[in-house]
Amino acid sequence: MADLLGRLHGRKHLITGNNDPPARSGLAGWSSVRPYAEIESNGFGLVLCHYPFRTLRNMSRGWLNLHGHSHGRLVPLLRQTDVGVDAWNFKPVTLAQITAGRRSRNKVAQSR
Numbered sequence: 001m002a003d004l005l006g007r008l009h010g011r012k013h014l015i016t017g018n019n020d021p022p023a024r025s026g027l028a029g030w031s032s033v034r035p036y037a038e039i040e041s042n043g044f045g046l047v048l049c050h051y052p053f054r055t056l057r058n059m060s061r062g063w064l065n066l067h068g069h070s071h072g073r074l075v076p077l078l079r080q081t082d083v084g085v086d087a088w089n090f091k092p093v094t095l096a097q098i099t100a101g102r103r104s105r106n107k108v109a110q111s112r
Contacts, residue, residue, distance in 0.1 A: 005029035008092070013037075017050025017069055038063075042095055052080055066098065 001024055005012060011031040014020065025033045037048040038057070045063035047056045052067040052074055065080045072087030081098055085091065 002027050002029065015048045015050055015068075044095065044099065046095075052076075052082070054080075064099075 005027055006029055008029075012029055014025060014030050014033045015037060016025055016033060016035045035049065037046075039046050039048065045058050045061060047053065047058070047063055047065045049065070049067055051069050053065045054077065056063060056065050056079070059079055063079065066083045067080065068082065068084035070082055070087075071084060072082055074082060076082065083093065083098060
């Protein structure tokens with residue numbers, strides 16, 4: 001894990017979940033390690049947690065819940081996206097890719 005972390009570019013922040021032992025969360029390559037975060041990035045309000053939320057603070061203001069845990073098997077709600085690597089072909093993705101995917105999924109849902 002330390003080798004993989006060292007090969008990834010950029011700052012890495014770990015939002016811990018049920019499968020993160022101290023050996024992983026204690027690695028030196030993390031810029032931060034925490035179970036929950038609320039941040040604003042590129043004009044988006046984001047609630048970050050390993051677990052998906054059905055409701056969240058600032059939901060009415062358009063904030064998004066980015067989560068893992070469900071391995072791409074949970075039908076997302078409007079303001080919820082599974083960002084686990086197994087839901088994204090085991091590759092890191094940008095916020096722009098996540099929000100673009102949300103727009104295309106929402107268009108498909110609206111056309112039904």
